[in-house]
Amino acid sequence: MSQTDSNSLLRIADLTVRFRSGHADMTAVSQLSFDIPKGQTVGLVGESGSGKSVTALSILGLIPQPPGHIAGGQIWFQDQDLLALPEKALRRIRGNDIAMVFQEPMTSLNPVFRVGYQIAEVLRLHLKLNKKQAWQRTLELLDWVGIPEPQRRARAYPHELSGGQKQRVMIAMAIACEPQLLICDEPTTALDVTIQQQVLELLQNLQRELAMSMLFITHDLAVIADLADEVVVMYRSEKVEQAATADIFRQAQHPYSQGLLACRPKLHDNPKRLLTVADFLGPDGQAKQPVIEAAAPKPDKTQQGVLLEVRDLKTHFPLKSGLFGRVNDHVKAVDGVSFQVHKGETLGLVGESGCGKTTLGRTILNLQAPTAGQVHFDGIDVFAQNPKQMRQLRSRMQIIFQDPYASLNPRMTIGQALMEPLRIHRPDDCQALRQERAVSLLEQVELNPDHLSRFPHEFSGGQRQRISIARALAVDPEFIVCDESVSALDVSVQAQVLNLLLDLQEQRQLTYIFISHDLSVVNFIADRVGVMNQGRIVELNTAKAIYHNPQNAYTQKLLDAIPKGEPKIRPKGQTTGIIT
Amino acid sequence: MKLKLGLALLVLVLLMIGVGPWFGTQDPETIHWDHMAAAPDATFWLGTDVMGRDVYMRTLLGGQVSLLVGLLASLVSVAIGVCYGMVAGFIGGKTDALMMRLVDVLYALPFLFLVILLMVFFGQHLWLLFIAIGCYLWLDMARIVRGQTLALKAQPFVEAAGAMGQSPMTILRRQILPNLKGVVVVYATLTIPQVIMIESFLSFLGLGLQDPMTSWGALVNEGASHMELAPWSLWFPALFLSMTLVGFNLLGDGLRDRWDPTSQQRASDS
C-alpha cells in the first residue's frame, strides 16, 4: 500500500464510508482519494449530504459507529494508517497533531465550563502542562486569536461570548498544541459576513505562522477562493474534480463544478437568471451545454405607483430587570424607518444579524405591533384596521420564512396546507375546486402535483421552500415579504428558488420585500437595496449604485467583507510552505 | 419493543379483568368459614383470604375499580390540564404569567395531604376519589401543554397561518391542537398509572374505598397485614397491580419515544 510521500502530510486512499439507515446501507463517501500537502490548504467543496463532513470526521476516527462504518480505504498520516490505529493511539493524535474546528460555534463549546478551562484541558492533556502553565498558555492563545482582554474572557462561559468570539475560542483550542493539520468544517457558515471575513483572515494568518496544513470544508466556493491552494469537489459522495484553486475558478472541468461556480450570484455582473447545477448536469449525470441569457439592465420600476409606504416606523421591545420586573430599557429593533415600495418592484433589505430587518418585515405585515409610525398598503392604513379587516387584508400581503423545516405544519399534508388559505378567503368554493387550485399551485412552483397527500417531512429543504411559496401564492397576493427565504438552502438550490421567485414576479406582477444577510443575493434579485444597521436604514439606492458607489461607511464595510470568489495568485515557491 | 410489551401486558390484564369474572365460580363477598386463609386449589383458584373470601374474584373485581378510577381521574386531569395549559400558552403575556403563577402556588401546596383530608372528611365516595386525584394531577399536564403551545406558537408555520388571515381560534384548533395530540396522549398514558398508584396508596391507608367495594390497593393492604397466614392474598393483587402499572408505563414510554416532538426531531435528523 502506498504511504505518504515526502511532500504530503495526509493521504486519503480509496476511503469508503457507509451509514446504515433502517435496513438499507447508504454510502456517504465512496472511493475517495486525495492528498493534503505539507503547509498547504486543501478546500473540500460540496453541498449538504455530499459526504464532505463525513470525510473530515473519518480522519479523526469520529464517525459515530453504529450507524456509520468505514467500509474500505486507508488514511495515511506520518506513515501510519489512522483507520487501523487503535483508539488509544488515535487519541494522542486528536487535538495534538490533527485538530478540528466545527461549524456550530454556538453548540460546539460545553455550556457549563469556562472557555479558558476548555482550552487549558487540551494543553494539560497533550503537552502535560501543569494547571498554572496551561492557564498562562491559554491566555496567550486567546490573545493570539484576537480575543480582547483574555484575562477576563478566559473566565467567561460560552453563552457570554458572541458567535465570532466563540469561533475564535474554538480556533484557539484547535491550535493549542500547534497541530500539523487543522480541519475546518464550515467554520464561518453560521457567522455574519464581516465576522466571517475576520475569521477567515485569522485562519489564513495562523496557517502561515504555524506552517500547518489545512483541510477547509465548505459549501461555498467563494469562501475558499483566496484561502485554498487546491480544491476537491465532492458530489453525491464521490470526488468529481480536483485541481489547483485558480484552475477550478478559471476552467472547471466537471459540469457539477461548473454549475456550482455559476449558481452563486456575483456582485459584479447581474444576469437575468442564475444558472444552476441542473443547467450543466443532466438528470442522468451527462454534461449539458447551459443556455446563457444575456445580462440586461434592470428596468426602472420607480415610475410605477407606490404600493407600500412605510413612515417613521419604530418597533421597540421592553427590557425587564430587577426585583419586580420593571421596564427600564428598550431594544430598539426598528428605530425610525421610512421608505416606499413601488408596484412590481423588489426592495432588498440587507444587514447583519440583529440589525432589525426581520422585525421590520414582521411589523410591516402587522404580525408584530409597532411602537410608532405608519404603514400604508395601497392607501390603506394597516395599523388602523380592526382584526376582521386585517384578516381580509392579509390575502393581499404574504410572507415566506427562512426555515423550510419549521414553516410547514408537520401534521398537515401538502394539499391541506395549500387549501387552508383558500378555506379562509374563499369559503364558498367547493372541495374539488380547491383541490384543483392546489394542483395548479404545485405546478407553478415546479413540484409534482401527485404529492398533494404527502407530509412535509417527505420533502427536501428546497422542495419545502417551494411549498411555502405555493402556500403564500394560494391567496393571490400582490405583495410578499421574503424573510431570509433562501438562506437555509444549498447554493445550487438557492439559485433555483431565486429563479422561481423571479419567474413568479414576472407572471403575477408581484411586489417583494426581500430580506437577507447576503448582499450578493440581494443584489441579484432586488431593484433597490436598503442597508440596515442598528434598526435604521443607513443607505437606500438602486442595487447597482449600492455596489458601485456606496455612500455609507457601513455599506462599504459590508461590501468589503463579501468573499470575492476570486482565487489568490501566489508565486509558486511560496505555496510549498516553509519546510524545505 | 417497549410499546409491544406494554400493550401485551395491558391486553392480558384487561382480558383477565374483563372476561375472568365470567368464569369465576365463587361469589367475591361470601365468607367461607370452613376455608379461611386456604391455599389455592381447584375450588378457590387463587386461594382465600383470612376472612375466607375468594381471592380470584376479589382481585379481578378490585381491578375493575382500580382501572375505572385510573381512567376517569386521568380524564379529569387531562381535560383540565390541556385546556388550562393551551389557553395560558396561546394567550401568553400577562395572562400566561398569572395563570402559571397560580399553578406554581398550587404546586407548593402539599396536595396529597389535601386529598387525604378530603377523603377523611367527606367520606370515601368513588366519584370524590377520582375528582380529588384528577384535580391534583392536572398541574403536570398543564405545564407540559403550556410549554408545547408556547413552542408551537413561535413556529413559523403558526405565524404563517396568522399571516394568511386565520383567526386565533382556528389557529388553535387547526394548527396547534393537532400538534399537541402526541404529547397529550403520551402524558395521559403516563398519568393513568400515577392515579392507580395514588388510589391504591389511599386504599392502603384505609382511606380509599369502603367494603364491600374493593380495589387492588385495599386488597394489598389486607394481604400485607396477613402475609404470614395467607401470602397468596398479597401476591396476586400485588402482581396484578404491578403488571398494570408496568404495562401503562411501558406503553407511555414507548409512545413518547415515538411521538414526543423532541425525540421525533432526533429521529428525522439522522
Next chain:
Amino acid sequence: MVELVVKRLLWGIPVLWLILTLTFFLLRLAPGGPFDQDRELSPAVEQLIAEKYQLDQSLPVQYAQYLKRVVSGDLGPSFQYADLTVNQLIGLGLPVSLQIGFWALLLALLLGVALGAVAALYANRWPDTVAMLTAVIGISTPNFVIAPLLILWLAVHWQWLPVGGWSGGEWRHLVLPVVTLSLPYIAAIARLVRGSLLEILSQPFIRTAQAKGVAPSRVLLYHALRPALLPVISYLGPAAVGLMTGSVVIEQIFGIPGMGRFFVQGALNRDYTLVLGVVLVVGVMMLLFNLLVDVLYRWVDPRTVPTDAAGARG
C-alpha cells in the same frame, strides 16, 4: 443570587399563609370533632375542654388566634396527645423522617445516576434494556408491595435484618426502610439520567471533546455528565420533599416513629393543631428544598434561570 433568595423567601410567606388557611377551614368544615370518639362527656367537662382548646370562640377568632400563635413559633397543644404540644411531637418525628429521607436520597442519587449512566453508555444494548426494564418495574411497584416482600425474605426468611422498629436509629433498623423508600426514586433518577445523557451525548460539544483527544471515560463522566445532571437537580426538590417528610406507608409497615403517621392519625382523629402543624412543616420544607435546588441549579448551569421544574417528568 441574593435577589433570588430574597424573592423566593418573600414569595413563600403568602404561599404558606394560603396553605395554612386552606387547611384550617377544610379541617373545620369537615364533619366530626376531636372528641367525638370518646365516651359521652358531661357538659361541664366538654365546656372545660372547649375552653382549653379555645373551641368556644367563633371560627374567625380561632383562626386569627391560631395565626398569631404560629407567627410566634408556637403550633399549639395537640388534641390527641393530651400532654404534648405539636412542637414537641414534630420535634420527635421530624428528625427520624429526615434521617431516613437523607439516606434514601443519597442512595437514590448514587445508584440512580450510576444506573442511568450505564444504560446511556450501552444505549439499546442489553445492559440498557435490563436497567430500564428494572427501572420501569421499580417505578410501577408500590412501596407497600415491595416492603412486605423485603421483610418476608430478608427479615423473616433469612433473618439478616430486623423486621421493624427504630432502636434510636441503629443502622440495621435503617436498611430496609431506606432501601424501600429509595427504590422508586432510584428508578426515576436512572430514567432521567439516561434520557438526558443520551441527549447530551448527541450534542456537538461532545464531538469537540472527542476531537481534542479526551478519553471516552472522561468525556462521559466529565463533559457529558455535568450538563446531563441538570434535570436531575430539578427533580431533587420534589424528591427531597417526598423522601424527608415521612412516608406513612414505610412508617406503618416498619413501625418507625416518623412524622408521616402524625398526619393521617391527626386527620382521622380531627387533631386540628397537629394536622396544621405537619402541613406547615411540609410547606416550609417544600419551599426550602425548591429554593436550595434553584440555587444549586444556577451554580451548576451558568446559562439560565430555570424556568420550571423541567425534570418533573423526564
